[in-house]
Amino acid sequence: MKMKEKLKQFFCPDRKAVKGLLIFFAVVLGLVALDFLSKWLVQTYCTPHSGIEVIPNFFYIYLTYNTGIAFGLFDGMAGRVVNILISIVLSIGIALYLIHAFHRLKRFERLTGLLLLSGAIGNMIDRVFYWKATVGFNGVIDFFQFYLGGGPEKESTFLNPFATFNPADAYLTVGIVFLVIIVVIDLIKGEVAKGKELEKKQAEASQSEKETIISSVEHQDAAEKSQNKDGETDGQ
Secondary structure (H helix, E strand, O other): OOHHHHHHHHHOOOHHHHHHHHHHHHHHHHHHHHHHHHHHHHHHHOOOOOEEEEEOOOEEEEEEEEOOOHHHOOOOHHHHHHHHHHHHHHHHHHHHHHHHHHHHOOHHHHHHHHHHHHHHHHHHHHHHHOOHHHHOOOOEEEEEEEOOOOOOOOOOOOOOOOOOEOHHHHHHHHHHHHHHHHHHHHHHHHHHHHHHHHHHHHHHHHHHHHHHHHHHHHHHHHHHHHHHHHHHHHHO
16 A cells, blocks of 8 residues: 555545544634633733732632643753653644544543643643743743632642643643543443453353253263163064
8 A cells, every 4th residue: 555545544534524623623723722812811911920819818820930741740941852842742643643533533532632632732832932032931831820728828738829730731631531531431341341251251151061961961861762772672
């Protein structure tokens, strides 16, 4: 098979799914645009490292910058290039998989892919284009800050405040949770299917044993009847 035909088969396995795929990527574009717009508004109208109270002692807009991955993990400029590569590979990988498998994915699986791809692209844009030399700051714009332990006046803990994040982080987190659910459900379904298959084989084996025993008994009865007939004939 020629490379052109292989690529065509990979990207267009089902022409009926093309319309749904176009709508899917339009929604991805919308979510990425929402992430970009919210970051732009916060960056334009908020002061870095200064909180705006939205819900007292619970929810604040707090502008900060993250050169690591989601929720500030693996922060630091040293790992930023690696994070950029991870973002690019992840975005391309998810997009290619969704294009190829879209026609056979269920709605929940498509929703999971939608969130993962939107989140990956949203943060990838920040990592690739936002450098201090060009825009005045480094890394991903984060601004959602929740206090789950009583508010700013309370003791600082892991949950007070909770990690500062952005819409793309939220997309990724929910998408990962959905992905874990899908994997767990598939594992459970696999185990159930194995159990049913084992029961079926056991039932078939049991039925086969029964048929073997019945056949053996019938054969033995036939042999005994034949012997009895031969004995009666000899006696006569």
